[in-house]
Amino acid sequence: MEPIIEVKNIKKYYKVAKREKGLGATIKNLFHRKYEIKKAVNDISFSIKKGEIVGFIGPNGAGKSTTIKMLSGILYPDEGGIKINGYIPYKQRKQYVKHIGVVFGQKSQLNWDLPLIESFELMKYIYKIPEKVYEENLNKFTQLLDMKDFINQPVRQLSLGQRMRGDIVAALLHSPQIVFFDEPTIGLDVVAKEKIRDFIKYMNETEQTTIIFTTHDMQDIEKVCDRLIIIDTGKKIYDGSIVEIKNKYANSKTIEIWLEDGKKEVKTFDVNQTPMNEVMEELFSKYHIKDISICEPEIDGIVRDIYEKRVSLEPVVAGMGE
């Protein structure tokens, strides 16, 4: 299938004013400023097929937001090209944005003083959604996200979880083909997160919506995404499936054993260095074991290792994950 999103070697450099400490330097700065070049995005490429659901992660300051901004058309790349759904986002912004939806977890686009439903109505006019489609989508979404109780309340009285659900609906009412979620679960409780994840999955499965998802919550990624792109310091360092990253980079496994006298022992080992049966043999000969459980490596731990550079990823082969 033709990719719906194609990103080729994009780069974005920011010019940052360099500030030195001290009064003298401050005064000097008034007249003569030194600039530093910060490479926010440094040669990133990937392509995404229609109906894919991709997790986009990286530590703070890795260049995630800059990339999302370029993908959504509000920032020009310095070099490289982006083609999404036949449009060049930053050049054909006005036509392009009709086909996408963007949800920012930290910036609401709802009208603070008016009931939620009024903000939805406004979307109907902004995107010129046909009445029938609007009614259908609204009914479906409010039911799925369980919003009947608060749809007539002013947004300022809503809880964060309720507001977030409102924001998601507002961004999807016009049935966009591509949706960018920028930290949609930030600050939410477990139940609210679960609801949002289910909804995103549902949209992807039933409407074939292509979804790009940034988050710091690895549970989000594990439960929702099929594919993972990790970026750090402006470069793509991983692009592939979640199963793959687990198999490849989960160096250590943990075995928990409960002994007959009720004590618990935990053993962590590296499968690449000591094969499983060696470890087992050793354990069986040493203890009287009542129960045993092998913990699968958590994606959380893997990503932490990657961020902290405890594991080095192989250089990403172009076209990987396709």
Added chain:
Amino acid sequence: MRTYLEFAIKKFQNKMTYRFDFFMEIVNTIITIVVYLCIYKALYGGTKDIDGITYQMVATNFVISMGLSNAFKFNEMFLQDKIHDGTITNEFLKPVNFTFRMLWENIGEGAFKIVFNFIPALIFTIFYTSFCPPKSIINFLVMLVSISLGYLILWLISFIVQTWSFWLFSVWGIITIKNVFVNILSGSLLPIWFMPDLLRKIISFTPFESIYFTPVRIYLGELSGRDILSGMAIQILWIAVLAIVANVFWKKGVKKLVVQGG
């Protein structure tokens, strides 16, 4: 068009939620108008007219220009706030023209204040002092059109200054100074009739005269026939000039935002 009208309607509804605010604004409008009327009543001290300008004319000028300038106030830090907190990028993700959206939201706010601020204040002051009636019903209707044009001039001046927040950290100071200029030169504090000839001549070359003074003169019948047309032609000319200037700043600012990332 329907989309932008919706923005205006939503803003109108928005304003409805702050009832205390709007009661205070009515009181504010009434107090300012009454205070100025008292001053001018005292200055006239029973004299019928000064250079052909009667107290009634001055009072009419005040109620229209001062009353409307209160009603036409809107949040001039809007763009700066949007730029500072980064939410301006959200606006670019919608298939609407952001400038028109801003204009229509402000129009919605203005409409709200005319209905719930200007008209109540007007009714109150009618009991306090007497005004000139409009020269004719046609003059009155033409004045309404002229006021709308005046509003656009006022809005464009504000918008131009607001776009400077793409480059400056704060435009608050500039906006305050701009408002002093607008209030004085548009004749809402001191009627333009009483200004020194030289100053009056200078003002006639600025857009300020077109904001309130042209509508007032149409209402009073000071302008008639061809003068009305030329007065309104000047208003339209200023709108065109200011719109071009605004567009240049806006385009440059947006370019800076999308190229440099704000």
